Amino acid sequence: MQRIDTQDELRRMLAAHRELGHSVGLVPTMGALHAGHASLIRRAVEENAVVVVSDFVNPTQFNNPSDLRNYPRTLDQDARLVEMLGATFLFAPSVQEMYPSPDTRVFNLAPLDTVMEGARRPGHFNGVAQIVSKLLELVLPDRAYFGEKDYQQLLIVKQMVRQLGLPSQIVGCPIVREADGLAMSSRNLLLSPECRKAAPSISAALRNALPILSAQGVDAAKQKIANDINATTALRVEYVEMADPETLAPVHEYAPGHAMAFVAVQAGSVRLIDNWKY
Template sequence: MQLEPVNAANQKIALVPTMGALHPGHVSLIKAAQQIADFVVCSVFVNPTQFTDPKDLEKYPRPVEHDIRMLEEAGCDLVFMPSVTEMYPQQEQWHIDLGSAEFLLEGAYRKGHYQGVTQIVKKLFDAVQPHKALFGQKDYQQVLMIQNMVQYFNLPIEIVTCPIIREQDGLAMSSRNIHLSAADREHALVLSKALDFVKTNFEQQSVQALEAQASAMIRETPGVELDYFTIVDGTTLEPQEDKQAKNLVALVAAKVGHTRLIDNMLLS
């Protein structure tokens, strides 16, 4: 199906870019897109240029039939599943200025990751020409980098951030959760518990004390290796100790068993 008739009818197109291995969090993006657009496209593409570890790319889940079934049930209008050769027909250089936040947090642990992310998202935007694109808040820094990319190219696309969808016990839904053993799954709950602790005690304690206690909670959990727990300015991702500041967010990343997980919570 081509998008020309949709454009000709002046219908609003929303794009939900994914790497597949879909879960209810992705479905929530489709549902949100249906509320703000006439026609919803979901792309499924495991993008090689954003993986800093070849083994991570190799083991990334690709349950294609499951994904298509979920998108059909969600009422997605069009599924775009390009091949690697279609998106990268030849070798190409890509490097744009994403601002200093590119090199912080995830950017420090996964150097070059956000260049790869913005490279493929720009290609998807060029292919689909959406009016709006929807992303999950769980990948907070990624959304920020995509917003910076849209500004860099002055694209006429509205970036919409949708809330984190969690399991009943609080674990943020992620395609990577499939790799967690039963014990890992239990240990991983400390990430959302630490974020909840900060949110609950935000008015009573200093930022420094909150970060220290949340970090200790995580480090004391068996099988969990903390990369960072930090409270930052939500635009610059720089550490922020002023609780009166607007747009504060707590961000955490940790390795649980062999699986690296991220999570966050908006504080103001």
């Protein structure tokens, strides 16, 4: 495994592999790697001859400066793990390297970016589109891997790739959960002990909503999910939405396989998201 921190060097290394006909997989991350990232990297290693893991805390996708400041950074530990997982390159550029001048591009991602996280985190998905498009254009991977924990991001990246006509296949990978059900997230590292203990209530509420969704419909299920989470003192629901898994359009009537619940929850100073397909 080789650590690379400049675009030029990565381009040069990948060109050599391309000449040999090697397929290339990309796993874009913001570091603080956990078992969710590991599952993406494992899949990329299985499916590609060469795997680039990028490790870059992208400032343009943070709408909250303290969230950016506090975002966990564990680069040396990440490097060790990336090597163990059999990836070829760890690309960990500086902010200056990725943004030598401000990125003023505005992407048109509506309506996917106008709901849920898009509505609550102004500019977030535009920043995601900026960095992901830069990485895809740099690496030109055959496949790029994204986790379904950030499901709305996954759909938005797919749409951006279509808009830009990029040649990469975007591969979504299932959420990996802790043994108690909490969706893996780098931000879990920042949870207080009390909030960490409370956090599994989020996935439990999602998991337990199916009977009421089938019997009483979407509104009752959304209400039940919110009530179940809010019943835990350490957690406060920001939103619960039920949306179509392809379009993110709000769902009002339940049809099996066509409804997905999305939640954002404040746990102390940490904001957590999760989702569940019914």
